[in-house]
Amino acid sequence: MPxxxxxxxxxAADQPLVRTTIERRDVGPHDVRIEIRYAGIxxxxxxTARGDWGPVAYPLVVGHEIAGVVVEVGAEVxxxxxxxxxxxxxxxxxxxxCAQCQAGNEQYCLNGMTGTYAAxxxxxxxxxxxxxxxxxxVEDFVVRIPDALELDVAAPLLCAGITTYSPLRHWxxxxxxxxxxxGMGGLGHMAVKLAHAxxxxxxxxxxxLKKQEDGLRLGADHYHATSDPDTFAxxxxxxxxxxxxxxxxxxxxxxxxxxxxxxxxxxxxxxAEPLPVQVFSLIPARRSFAGSSIGSIAExxxxxxxxxxxxxxxxxxxxxxxxxxxxxxxxxxSDVRYRFVIDTSTLA
Numbered sequence: 001m002p003x004x005x006x007x008x009x010x011x012a013a014d015q016p017l018v019r020t021t022i023e024r025r026d027v028g029p030h031d032v033r034i035e036i037r038y039a040g041i042x043x044x045x046x047x048t049a050r051g052d053w054g055p056v057a058y059p060l061v062v063g064h065e066i067a068g069v070v071v072e073v074g075a076e077v078x079x080x081x082x083x084x085x086x087x088x089x090x091x092x093x094x095x096x097x098c099a100q101c102q103a104g105n106e107q108y109c110l111n112g113m114t115g116t117y118a119a120x121x122x123x124x125x126x127x128x129x130x131x132x133x134x135x136x137x138v139e140d141f142v143v144r145i146p147d148a149l150e151l152d153v154a155a156p157l158l159c160a161g162i163t164t165y166s167p168l169r170h171w172x173x174x175x176x177x178x179x180x181x182x183g184m185g186g187l188g189h190m191a192v193k194l195a196h197a198x199x200x201x202x203x204x205x206x207x208x209l210k211k212q213e214d215g216l217r218l219g220a221d222h223y224h225a226t227s228d229p230d231t232f233a234x235x236x237x238x239x240x241x242x243x244x245x246x247x248x249x250x251x252x253x254x255x256x257x258x259x260x261x262x263x264x265x266x267x268x269x270x271x272a273e274p275l276p277v278q279v280f281s282l283i284p285a286r287r288s289f290a291g292s293s294i295g296s297i298a299e300x301x302x303x304x305x306x307x308x309x310x311x312x313x314x315x316x317x318x319x320x321x322x323x324x325x326x327x328x329x330x331x332x333x334s335d336v337r338y339r340f341v342i343d344t345s346t347l348a
Contacts, residue, residue: 002026003033006347007132008324009059010049016325017049019347022061022128024136031136032080033072034088039130040065040156040314041340042186043247044090044270046328048118052272056118063130063342064090064116067145067155077139085145087304089158090294092116092127092137107294131324133347143301146308153313156186156339157304159294160314164191164243165303166295167266168198171241175199180235180242180258181220184211186331187245187268189315189338192218195243197310203239205231205255214337218315232257237285245269256281256289264288314339320346 002023009020027033045062047053066088070080080086093114094106101109114121117129129135145154164187173179179200181191188204195202196219203222204215212223224231235258242255247269256265256277264287267275277289295303307313315338319327327340 003134005133007061007128008321008347009061009128009131011059013049013051013058017131017328019321020059022132024134025123027072027074027136029074029076030138030140031074032070032077032086032139032142033134033136034066034068034086034142035071035134036066036068036130036132036344038067038152038155038318039063039132039342039344040159040316041324041327041331041342042156042159043331044159045129046331047247047270047272053270057126060118060126061128061131062117063132064088065155065158065160065341066116066130066135067151067158071134074139079139080142080144085147085151086142087145087154087158088116088130088135088137088142089162089300090116092141093122104296104298107296131321131342131344133344141297143297143304146304148308148311149304149313152318152341152343153316154304154307155341156190156314156316157307158300160186160190160339161194161307162295162300162303163187163268163293164245165194165306166299167243167268167290167292168195168200168241169299170292171264171266173198173200173241177201177240178203178238178260180205180239181245182226182242182250182255183245183269184215184338185245185334186314186336186339189214189218191243191245192220193312196220197306197312203235211337237261239263241266243268247271249273249275252276252289253278253281256287259285259287261285262287264290266290266292268292314341316341318343322346
């Protein structure tokens with residue numbers, strides 16, 4: 001029989017989250033049941049629950065930054081055992097058969113990966129996320145959290161960490177490269193930490209200098225306010241790679257002007273509105289404008305191991321479940337340094 005667990009759900013796009021119960025499926029042969037200890041709050045949770053990216057089925061439990069402990073495994077599970085410290089990120093399945101899945105890029109599954117929430121699960125139900133006590137996930141989409149990482153600071157790595165790690169790795173951030181990070185929020189602060197640990201020269205581009213001290217503490221070499229028009233003139237043609245973490249419309253042409261020849265601006269922030277680009281922001285310096293999603297399961301594990309090796313976790317503010325609506329409003333106001341994490345024991 002399915003297991004009933006407590007959760008916080010969005011009953012509609014325009015209503016606050018409410019305490020409720022949801023059902024988790026029985027553990028199948030290849031499934032693991034995870035007791036969720038911490039769940040990070042991502043801006044994507046808010047976008048999805050409020051219908052910014054399209055219609056979703058309600059009630060909806062969001063949350064795809066999940067850290068916890070395995071409490072039950074299926075008869076044929078080999079990758080995890082009861083008591084293991086594990087995490088679940090933005091996807092819980094894929095087709096396993098298409099060219100991208102076969103190549104180890106299941107996040108780009110040609111038939112559509114199964115999101116941790118607001119997706120159609122294999123049994124036809126809507127997937128429900130981590131603002132809950134437990135989750136049941138097929139073993140191949142569960143990663144190991146190294147002992148060197150505390151679960152609360154590890155939870156945001158399952159989205160914010162891998163979302164920034166993957167493009168930094170793909171576009172070769174490292175010694176001798178100049179990387180700019182646009183935005184110093186949940187994603188941005190991890191991009192700064194990761195790029196610094198990879199050996200790149202790191203610059204933060206933020207609206208103001210109010211987080212400058214934090215940026216330098218986290219590993220940035222330079223920090224500039226984009227509200228100062230002199231910033232774009234002074235930094236023109238400077239960067240090999242720009243990671244834009246902002247989930248709002250920005251002047252892409254202005255940021256593209258900051259790229260060196262063959263430089264790339266990668267969007268990981270996902271605003272609901274279109275982002276127009278002038279082609280002559282690209283052509284004269286052979287610049288590229290790209291997007292990047294999360295990483296594969298293998299790359300997510302690589303990222304966690306990298307973070308453990310370098311002592312990197314998210315900067316978090318741990319909250320009780322009954323504070324989630326207030327936390328969402330603070331996220332929208334950029335009033336968090338730098339990730340809210342729900343202590344799911346408060347759901348009991």
